[in-house]
Every structure is written in structure tokens, then in C-alpha cells.
Amino acid sequence: MMETYLKNEEKVVFSLRSIYEQFGYRKYKMNQFEEYELYVRNKDFLLSDAVITFTDTNGKLMAMKPDVTLSIIKNSENKPNSIQKLYYNENVYRVSRHSDSFKEIMQVGLECIGDIDSYCIYEVVMLAAKSLRAVSENAILDISHMGILSDIIDALSLSGAQCKQILKCIEEKNLHELTNLCEAFGVEAQSSLLLQDLIKLYGKAATVLPQLEKILKNTCAWESFLELKEIVELAAGSDIEDSLRIDFSVINDLKYYNGIIFRGFIEGIPAAVLSGGQYDKLMRKMKREFGAVGFAVYLDLFEQFFKTEAPYDTDYLLLYEKSESPQNIRKAVEALSKKGSVLALRKMPEQLKYKTLVTLKNGEVITTDELS
Amino acid sequence: MNYLNIALPKGRLGEKAYGMLKQAGYACPAIEQDSRKLIFENEALGVRYFWAKPSDVATYVERGAADIGVTGKDILLEYTPDVYELLDLNIGKCRMCVAAKADFRDDKTRTLTVATKFSNIAKEYYSALGRDIDIIPLHGSIEIAPVIQLSDVIVDIVETGTTLKENNLAVTDTVVNISARLIANKSSFKFKSEEIENICKKLSAEEEKQ
Numbered sequence: 133m134m135e136t137y138l139k140n141e142e143k144v145v146f147s148l149r150s151i152y153e154q155f156g157y158r159k160y161k162m163n164q165f166e167e168y169e170l171y172v173r174n175k176d177f178l179l180s181d182a183v184i185t186f187t188d189t190n191g192k193l194m195a196m197k198p199d200v201t202l203s204i205i206k207n208s209e210n211k212p213n214s215i216q217k218l219y220y221n222e223n224v225y226r227v228s229r230h231s232d233s234f235k236e237i238m239q240v241g242l243e244c245i246g247d248i249d250s251y252c253i254y255e256v257v258m259l260a261a262k263s264l265r266a267v268s269e270n271a272i273l274d275i276s277h278m279g280i281l282s283d284i285i286d287a288l289s290l291s292g293a294q295c296k297q298i299l300k301c302i303e304e305k306n307l308h309e310l311t312n313l314c315e316a317f318g319v320e321a322q323s324s325l326l327l328q329d330l331i332k333l334y335g336k337a338a339t340v341l342p343q344l345e346k347i348l349k350n351t352c353a354w355e356s357f358l359e360l361k362e363i364v365e366l367a368a369g370s371d372i373e374d375s376l377r378i379d380f381s382v383i384n385d386l387k388y389y390n391g392i393i394f395r396g397f398i399e400g401i402p403a404a405v406l407s408g409g410q411y412d413k414l415m416r417k418m419k420r421e422f423g424a425v426g427f428a429v430y431l432d433l434f435e436q437f438f439k440t441e442a443p444y445d446t447d448y449l450l451l452y453e454k455s456e457s458p459q460n461i462r463k464a465v466e467a468l469s470k471k472g473s474v475l476a477l478r479k480m481p482e483q484l485k486y487k488t489l490v491t492l493k494n495g496e497v498i499t500t501d502e503l504s
Numbered sequence: 505m506n507y508l509n510i511a512l513p514k515g516r517l518g519e520k521a522y523g524m525l526k527q528a529g530y531a532c533p534a535i536e537q538d539s540r541k542l543i544f545e546n547e548a549l550g551v552r553y554f555w556a557k558p559s560d561v562a563t564y565v566e567r568g569a570a571d572i573g574v575t576g577k578d579i580l581l582e583y584t585p586d587v588y589e590l591l592d593l594n595i596g597k598c599r600m601c602v603a604a605k606a607d608f609r610d611d612k613t614r615t616l617t618v619a620t621k622f623s624n625i626a627k628e629y630y631s632a633l634g635r636d637i638d639i640i641p642l643h644g645s646i647e648i649a650p651v652i653q654l655s656d657v658i659v660d661i662v663e664t665g666t667t668l669k670e671n672n673l674a675v676t677d678t679v680v681n682i683s684a685r686l687i688a689n690k691s692s693f694k695f696k697s698e699e700i701e702n703i704c705k706k707l708s709a710e711e712e713k714q
Contacts, residue, residue, distance in 0.1 A: 229586075272694045305693075308592040334697070377694070381588070399695045402568025403586065 140438035141238070141431055145221060147266045148240050148429065152219040155259060157242050160218040162203050168193040170202055177202065177388050177414060182227040184234055196225040200241060201411075201426060205418050208245050212421045215246035235432070241408075243426035245415075250359075253392050253410060254366040256425045260394055260406055261372035263429055267437075270399035273372070274379040275364065278389045278409065279356030280348070281380065284326060287352050288319055295386075298327070303383045307331050326351065330380045337364040340378040356391075363392055388414040392425070398437065405433045447472030449486035453493065454478060460495040467497075508551050508699045511570035513558035517596040517684055521574040522553070524593065527713075528706035550699075562587065562687065571692035572700060577682045578661060582622045588693055590704050591686035594711050600625060600679040603668050604657040605650050608676070619649035620659040629659070629679045647671040 138146075149159070168185050175181045177199070184196040197203060200220050208216060219242035228235045242259060244252045257275065264271035281302065285295050294317050301310035307328060314324035329347050333340050341361060348357045360378070367373050382395045389409045396406030408427020415424050448468045452461050461476060468474040468490060475486070489500040510525070512518040522535060532546040532553050543554045556564055561575040566585040578600055580589060600622065610616070612635075619640040620626045630637045640655050647667055649655040661682060662668060662675060686707060688700055 270695065274694070304587070304589045305688075306589040309589070397691045397694045399691070400568075402566065402689055402691050404690065 141434045144267055144431065144434060145238070145240055148263050149219070149221060151259065151262050151266060152242055155217075155255065157217045157219040157259075160204060160220045162197075162200070162207070162220070162222065164197060164223070165194045166197050166203050166206075168195040170206060171195055171198065174202055174388075174414070174417065176385055178226075180227045180229070182234070184225050197222065198224055198226050200224060200239060200428070201243060201414075202418075204243050205245070205415060205420060205424065208420065210420055210422075211246070213247050215244065215248065215252065217244050218242060238431045239428050240431060241426060241428035243424060245420075245424040245426075246422050248410075248423045248425055250362055250366070253425050254363050256408065256427065257363060257376075257392065257394060258367065258370065258372050260396055260408055260427045261367075261375050263427075264375065264396045264398060264406060265372075267405075267434065268398045268400070271375050272377055272397045273375050273394055273406070274377050274382045274397070275360070275392065275394045276378065276380050276382040277356045277360035277391060278384060278386065278393050279391060280353040280360065281330070281383070282386050282390075283353040283356055284323065284330075284351065288317075288323055290317055290319075299383055299386075302327065302331055303381050305331055305381050334379050334381075335377055337368070337373075337376060337378055341365075344378070359391060384409050384411075386413075388417070394427070396427075396429075401433050401437050403433060405430050444485035444487050446475040446484070447487045448474040448490050449480075449484065449488070450474055450476040450490045450492060451480060452476065452478060452491070455494075456492055457495070460492060464490070464492050464497055506550070506696075507545065508572070508696060508703070509570045510551060510553050511556045511561045511564040511573035512553055513561050513575060514555045515558065517558065517576070518555060518574065520595045521593065521684060524595070524707055524710045525703075528703065528710045530703065530706075559583075565687050565689050568689050568691060570689070571696055572686060572688045572703065574684050574686055577680070577685055578622060578625070580685060580687070581628075581680065582624050584624070585687075586690065588688040588690060589685050590688055590700070591707055591711070593684045593686060593707065596682070596684040598661050598663045598682045599675075600659065600682055601662045601675045602629075602657050602659055602677040602679060603647075603650075603662065603673045603675050606672055606674045608650070608656065610656075610676075616657060617655040618657055618659055619646055619655035621646060622659055625679060626659040647673060 171178060171183050183198050186194055188194045200222050204218060221240045223236050224239050225234055225236055244256050261273045264273060285298060297313055301313060310327060310331060326347060333343060341364065344357060348354055364376065367376055382393055384393045388411045390412050391410035393409030395404045398405055406427055406429045410423065410425040412423040415422060450464055450468060465474055465476050491498045512521055530549060530551050532544050532551060535544040535553055545552045559579055561573040562579050562583055562585040564570040565573040565587050576596060616635060616637045617640060618626050618637050619642050621643060623639050623641050626639060642649060646658045646660045649658055650673060651671055659679060668674065693700055
């Protein structure tokens, strides 16, 4: 019965938690606040650099958490030979791109930190795909390898600003602009064509991997390709194989991410609902001697997806007179609550949608079946 | 039915873009009849067109109300929507320019006042030059700003340059070349990839013919 009254977003959180627990991930609970300095040092890692700050009683500048990953790394033990598998379910505070104001956002995610191997990376990719499938059957997880792009782009000896422009074109699948930029930056034809091919390649592993193998053979990106191939092939024959797509438009910041990266989409939700990857470079920046891979699910985007939940606010609206005895009201509410949700009021509220109207007069229950 | 929703900008550019889509095999006869309707469907082809304010097309696409759309590069640069930019349609070609009174002398020791509808494009352009500017946001008749000394220069779209000439203004710099682009919602691209890629291929062939 209790489950009936949970919102779909809340049900999703429960199913995600149970998936993560099933694979041995333990819940990580943390403080709502963090020292502001942590975010200043890693500003580019955040989705938006605006942070809510306040001065604590000891004079320290604190922040309401805009992100969870940084706190988890900061609090992780620097033990190179161990692996920690953690998940979280926390509120974070970020500026919404569309409303331009701060919002409290419920975020669920997980991190695998330590001496990670190929299986660990695969497991996180698999859990990301399963997280999407817990919401909808029509889900796609785009996967890429940051190393493939960075190996090719690093070899072009371009300035930082030029690299950024090239990456932006790849992120936008903007073939025409990429071609123009490569020409303007004096990139040799072979590399330009390679980047153009990477933009054009998109699809299931079985189709894309052989083509990718052909174009990346004997290039500086070969090692990174083999890593991507290994992870994608591990998914062959599993229940997530169908939702995986190789797509190089998935791009995360080169300063933090190095290996496998991925982004999740659900049909009917216009933006990515999940984002993650391997961020060993961030770990080095935070003086950790090991790697990490993880992802976050943006639950705020589910609100629109689940918006048509119920056509009414309550199953039963119980109206009673002022003179009615509380005993009678209690009995009527108890009886109705066994059949559905019940709202007991003295006056008919404005703009309330109910399934059945029940009036109580001197202990007598009169039911009017209608949908207001 | 799961339609492919296409947002087109109202006006000349939208009509030209529809012409290309029609040639590419995505005709919708209802749209060609003179009517005040804004949404048109071709059930047989599974496409639904709608007319939107040109500056809103990118929003419709980013928010998933339209799967794909046609919009100017100026709008994409100004609002930076999170969408895929799949094709340069090579129509609606013009330039984003800096213009000033014909006798304007740029005194680089002063802050430059810039009147524009495109604040972000202007900010980025001058920031790359390291120039301190003061933006005056306007929504129309930008050309009068330097004439009545509201600003030193304007940053605006120039097609033929006739309006500038008639107001005794001249182009001093080109910021960026503009043309119409085919954009796609990132999520729609995943779930309707075949339809969107087909449209892209056919439009690309049309664009080459022009």
C-alpha cells in the first residue's frame, strides 16, 4: 500500500539503491557542507561554477555541496591497493542552466575508487546502463574513450583554445565546422579526415568497432581503442548490450577524465540523465595514487518524464459538518483509507481533483461517485 | 504515431528551408496552403512541421519539443543551446559585423560602447581582443544607436549593407559568417537516429545541388 503513494522519482531512487547494493556498493552519507576551497581548486569539474557559500561559526568559508564526487575523493583513504565501492543519494545545490537560479537537486550516483581494473570499469558501465533500464526500457548509454580523442588532438600540436574549439565541434557532431577549423588551423589532411570519421561513427558496438579498428590501426590512439574495445566486448551477450552505443560526441573535461566516459539518455527526456567516466586525472590532482570511475544520475530531469501520474489529488474527499462528532469522522476516515487515499475537510477546497466525494451527515455516509 | 517533429523559423528563411526539405522528399502539402495554422502534419511520411519565432527554434529543439530544427548560426552562438549542429544548409547567408558611423575613429584608450541584440557574441568577440566594452542591449533599430550617439559601434547582422549605408554607417569588422544550420535534440538523435540521419543525407545532397 505504501508504495502506491510514492512518487515515481522516489520509486526510482529505491530501485537504483537496490541495484547498487546488489553489486556490493555501500551507501555513503556525508555532511551537507564542505569547505569552499575544495570547489575553488576544482572549479572546472563542476557543472556550474556558482556555489552557495556562507561563513561558519569558526570563520571558515563553507559551501552547500554542488557536487558529491569531490567530497568522496577528499574523504577517501589513500590506500593504493584497495578498492572502495560506494553509492550516494544526496541533495546538491546548483544553478539551473534554464532558470538561472540555484536549485536543490536530488542526485544518485556511485564511485569505484582505488586500484581499479577493467572489470571495475565494466561493472560501473553496466550499473549505469542498468540504472537507465530501471527507469525505462527505451534507454541508451553512449560510450566513448576520452583517450582516443586526446591522443589524436594532442598530436596536432594546437593551442589550448584551438583544441577546445575542435572538441566543441566533435561534441556538437558539427562536421562542417570541424572541417573548416582543421583547414584554418593547418591540421594535416589525414588527421582531419580521422576526426571527421570519428564524428560520423555512431551506433552499436558490433557495427562500429570493426570500422573503428580499421581507422585507428597504426595511429597514436590504438592503445585507447583497445581499452574501449575490451570494455564494450565485456558487455557482449549481457542484458545491457542492446542499450550500448559508441559515440564520440560524449566529451568530458580532458583535465579530469582520461579513459572510458559515458552518457545516458531515456526516450522522452530531452537531455542526458546520466553522466560519468574514469577520472584518474582528477585523482592525481587531489594527490591520490589510484584511479576512479563513477557516474551520477540527474533525478531532477525525471519530474517532467513522470508528470502524468494521477488524474486526481485524492481518491476520497470526505466532507463533514462542524457539528459532526470526531468519533464518526475518525471511523469514516479509517474505513475509506483501507480503499485508497482520503482527505477529510469541512469545506470543499478550490481546485482540488478527487475521484469520489463522500459526505458525512450525523454519522451517515453519502457517497457520490464522480471524478471532479 | 511517432512523428519526427521539425521546427522551422517563420519567414523567408523558414520557407527556403521548407523548400529544401520538400525537394529532399519531406513535403507537407498543408503547409503550402495559405493559412494561419502553425502546425502541419504529413502522416504518410511521419513528419510534423511547426513554425516558430526564429530565435525560439533552438529552444524548441533543446527542450525536445522539436526533434530537429533550422536556425541561424547567430542564434546558436548567442544562446549556446545544448544541441547537435548537423548540417550547414548554406542558406540565409549573412555576416555578423561591427559597424560605426563612416567617420568613426576608434579611441582605444576609452571603453567602447556597443549597442547590440547579440550581447554574448559581442562580449566574446571583444574579450578575445582584450577590449573593454560597455554593452547596450537593444531589441530593434540597432542602426540608429551610433547616429544618435547612444553607442560608438553596433554589432549586428548585415545582409546587403543597404540599411547601414542609408544611416551613414559602415562595416568596420566582420565578427563571424552566418548561415542556417540543421540542429537536432541530443536525446531525439539517439532514439530517432535513422530518420534524422536520412534527412541529413538527403538535405546534404540538396545543399550540394544549390
